Amino acid sequence: xxxxxxxxxxxxxxxxxxxxxxxxxxxxxxxxxxxxxxxxxxxxxxxxxxxxxxxxxxxxxxxxxxxxxxxxxxxxxxxxxxxxxxxxxxxxxxxxxxxxxxxxxxxxxxxxxxxxxxxxxxxxxxxxxxxxxxxxxxxxxxxxxxxxxxxxxxxxxxxxxxxxxxxxxxxxxxxxxxxxxxxxxxxxxxxxxxxxxxxxxxxxxxxxxxxxxxxxxxxxxxxxxxxxxxxxxxxxx
Numbered sequence: 001x002x003x004x005x006x007x008x009x010x011x012x013x014x015x016x017x018x019x020x021x022x023x024x025x026x027x028x029x030x031x032x033x034x035x036x037x038x039x040x041x042x043x044x045x046x047x048x049x050x051x052x053x054x055x056x057x058x059x060x061x062x063x064x065x066x067x068x069x070x071x072x073x074x075x076x077x078x079x080x081x082x083x084x085x086x087x088x089x090x091x092x093x094x095x096x097x098x099x100x101x102x103x104x105x106x107x108x109x110x111x112x113x114x115x116x117x118x119x120x121x122x123x124x125x126x127x128x129x130x131x132x133x134x135x136x137x138x139x140x141x142x143x144x145x146x147x148x149x150x151x152x153x154x155x156x157x158x159x160x161x162x163x164x165x166x167x168x169x170x171x172x173x174x175x176x177x178x179x180x181x182x183x184x185x186x187x188x189x190x191x192x193x194x195x196x197x198x199x200x201x202x203x204x205x206x207x208x209x210x211x212x213x214x215x216x217x218x219x220x221x222x223x224x225x226x227x228x229x230x231x232x233x234x235x236x237x
Contacts, residue, residue: 006067065096144219154221154230
């Protein structure tokens with residue numbers, strides 16, 4: 001797993017080499033020498049320059065982007081079939097973000113590892129993912145292939161998210177925002193969790209939890225009016 005902030009995820013009192021070595025010694029049964037050489041190899045894989053000279057550095061001696069590369073190296077050390085990246089670029093500037101995302105994409109293609117990317121950035125979603133799950137209040141509200149979901153959303157919440165993306169060609173219009181605030185997940189309202197903020201709410205939405213409606217073979221939406229919303233999107237496309 002790749003965490004949000006590598007500075008708090010790495011032990012500041014341990015050398016990078018030791019933190020990488022622990023993983024393969026524990027899970028792969030490597031000797032100390034094997035683990036050390038594997039640590040250098042993984043740092044080279046994720047693009048750390050002069051990896052052999054820097055493997056015995058401490059986390060504070062690396063930049064934020066390099067620390068995140070170390071986290072990726074740790075996550076891939078045992079050749080996992082699934083990699084979970086939890087907001088992996090949140091603590092990085094835009095330029096370094098692009099480099100880290102490109103690295104994850106390249107390593108995914110090279111190793112065949114599947115990636116679950118957790119993010120709130122729709123731009124990252126559009127450029128990095130094949131299939132998308134939209135979550136609200138701890139519930140999956142919509143899932144579909146990424147391109148289809150962006151083109152034909154079938155849920156009012158998803159439509160609201162997409163409407164809130166700034167349009168650089170619109171110089172006069174105001175930025176759209178979904179009214180209200182997300183609910184407390186410990187005290188969700190009756191019915192649909194999004195009902196208090198939804199612009200097409202009906203009485204049934206406040207009373208009954210919505211069904212997970214199948215719109216196409218691999219497109220589903222959690223909404224009483226999913227089919228209507230989907231057809232509206234088709235008409236607007």
